[in-house]
Amino acid sequence: MAARLANAVADGYREENIASRNRQVDDAKLFVENQLKTVEEALRKSEQGLLVFREQEGRVFLNEEARQALENYSRLDAELEKLGQIKREASNQLRLLKANEALPDSSPVRVFSDDVQALIAKLNQKLVDLNTDRAALLINYMPKHPLVVELDAKILSVKQEMIKELESKLRTMTDRENAIKESIGRFKERYITLPKAALEQASLEREVKINGDLYATLKQKHQEFLIRGAERIEEVSIIEPAVTPGSPKNAPKATLNLMLSSLIGVLLGFVLAFVRESFDTSIGTIEGVEEFLKVPVLGVIPRVDHKEVEQAIKKVFPETLDAESMELLSRLAPLFDLKGVVAEGYRSLKVNLQFACLDRAVKSLSFASAGLGEGKTTTVINLAITIAQDGRRVLVVDADLRKPAVNSRLGLKREPGLSEVLVGTAQWKDVVQTAPDLMLGKLGFDQVLSAPGVDNLSIITSGHLPPNPSEFFNSQRFVDLIAACEENYDLVMVDCPPILPVADAVLIGPKVDGVVLVYQVGKIGRTPLLRAKTLLENAQAHIVGVVLSNVSAEFSPDYHQYQYYRYSSS
Known part of the structure; x- marks a missing residue:
């Protein structure tokens, strides 16, 4: 029933x-x-x-x-x-x-x-x-x-x-x-x-x-x-229908429950201590992530207060901004606050990523997370801006054909885009959006004009949403597209859907030079994270490292450094 x-x-x-x-x-x-x-x-x-x-x-x-x-x-x-x-x-x-x-x-x-x-x-x-x-x-x-x-x-x-x-x-x-x-x-x-x-x-x-x-x-x-x-629009898919279990689950066990209740009282102090230790995300915990996943932590992106972000934006753009422009800029720290902690976090990530790729030529990277809402798209866009500010030509490809976000974060039109290229109704160079498109978009002309490095940034948005995106990423046309983009840009960065809900990111992984995992500690458990890494490895994808996103930072005057003491969910 x-x-x-x-x-x-x-x-x-x-x-x-x-x-x-x-x-x-x-x-x-x-x-x-x-x-x-x-x-x-x-x-x-x-x-x-x-x-x-x-x-x-x-x-x-x-x-x-x-x-x-x-x-x-x-x-x-x-x-x-x-x-x-x-x-x-x-x-x-x-x-x-x-x-x-x-x-x-x-x-x-x-x-x-x-x-x-x-x-x-x-x-x-x-x-x-x-x-x-x-x-x-x-x-x-x-x-x-x-x-x-x-x-x-x-x-x-x-x-x-x-x-x-x-x-x-x-x-x-x-x-x-x-x-x-x-x-x-x-x-x-x-x-x-x-x-x-x-x-x-x-x-x-x-x-x-x-x-x-x-x-x-x-x-x-x-x-x-x-x-x-x-051509009906379907935004909801049933991944797996509910089934009736073959045998009762969690049947009542009075004796066992009584014994466990007694033990809980005795072990309560140990449990509380364990919980405190689990939420202590000091440097040791970051090293623990590296030990657990067997991949390096490439960077830690700090979380900042929303009011501080607004104040920083108003210093750069004294004129009155509407709510929409303020919302867009608040997610793009490297555009307006080059000396802020968030921009420093992305510069550190850029340097560590370059060192991690010294042993092999890397022209394309995909960015994926185990679950939803871990800051993957924000990381891709801001890292792309940071690399573009060094004078390198960067192309961001929105390969999330289920819930695309790159176009809305940058105030661009979604169509035409990647899906039109993969279907064959458009050439990839015709759907690339550059600095002029950003100026004419919702970010605003003055905001884009004053931002360094934007002229080196190009974007391919998702385009229309097809019924089965996985077929696109398993095609030769997608492989040819990545190869063509690599010839024309210094770095191609692909924003993928989450790994566990759908197979798109796993299909894309082997077709690029490397994969970067974005992980917000506390958003999902360690087991799903390890499962996501295993799926990529089984597909012969090369995992470059992991980025820890949305980390709360506290300035320590005693040591004049940032000490990351906990992870917050957003």
Whole structure:
């Protein structure tokens, strides 16, 4: 029962997530399908009516003037029908926008129309971009975060402007519709004397043509929505379903429980002492990490107070920064605080990494962590900036095609990127983003312009999120991409997904010159960390070392040095 309940909840959540992310395409497809059934029935009836007429009356022929009059009448009537279809489509677009206006947390709204005006198309693209940025923010922030709320206000403003334009478009089409109806009325009055059979034949033929053209158009639209529906967005995957255990687990054992309860009281002091020792992360503990993993600790990245970071940013950029720019810069210490403890930590990491790679030529490195939220992406970006400040050309590749973060940390567009290159729809040099892209992004022109070394930094973002990224990293195309990048840059740094949840990092490891593990002590246990290292070694990946991230530091005036006394989780 428990397994069925857990699987039902997981399946329900997954289906709801898929439905919410693809609701707009489904609504549009349903609208076209309903219209398709109606028009198909109308076409069948009109064809049947024309067939019956010809069986009874035969073909009716008119003189040139009458034929031309009927053709003009048919053309106006067809234009009137087409205009009515466009009005219905525009009304449906307007309904979708207004319905979504009260639901700021729903899926991004896209208005699909071949007849949309240039301004509406531009606003629609802006709406898509804003919703993409919002989805990227929600990876790290809650919906009530000021950055998300500010973006919601921009989205609402664009929607309201689109609604205004669509309503204006509907009024224009209504005026055109009335003008066509007046012209049709004049034709009817002028050619009322035409033979009744000829008028009826022309009317039937016109109805068949109109319904046939409309049916073909709707059929094409339906195929387009079927293709969009096949490209469904899935953000939730069930890694392993719940199963019923074959035998009872943790069955009650009264005698054993009583004995253990007695022993706990006696051993409580020893347990407390052991806990204190476990949380004492002095130099001995760092050496313990090296002994446990059998790899060197390349660097220790300290944690600093958020208020101190804001003060340091304001010293460099006295002008008022918005909350979004402040949030982005607070994670990029080497850009604004070259003498701070965080920047020193990354410089120390850079030097130790160079020494660790003396025995072999290293042109590419992947960075991975055992679990989520261990500071891997932050480490990759800041280390890349630090190396670029030495004059070396560095390329950062966001290979996390499940929850990418490089683009949001640097304020860049996510698409096009790595996935487009691996699919074959783009060349890798065409998706590389450099200093000009950073200047035009959310970091700000002045902030990037004043930062040293940014002109040596290049980025390939993740691109669109494919359904099965592992297939990309197990392909020859990915190997060729890494080789091409190594020829054009001094160092290629690949940001990988966590090792334990998915296999992507293990597949990438053997294809680069080395792997750097990022570990936040206390975030996960020692056993999962060792398991992650074992998986990389089994894949024949070369592990260069480990970086300890987000370590709280305290300045000691007695020894004039930093003493790391504990690890904090974030």
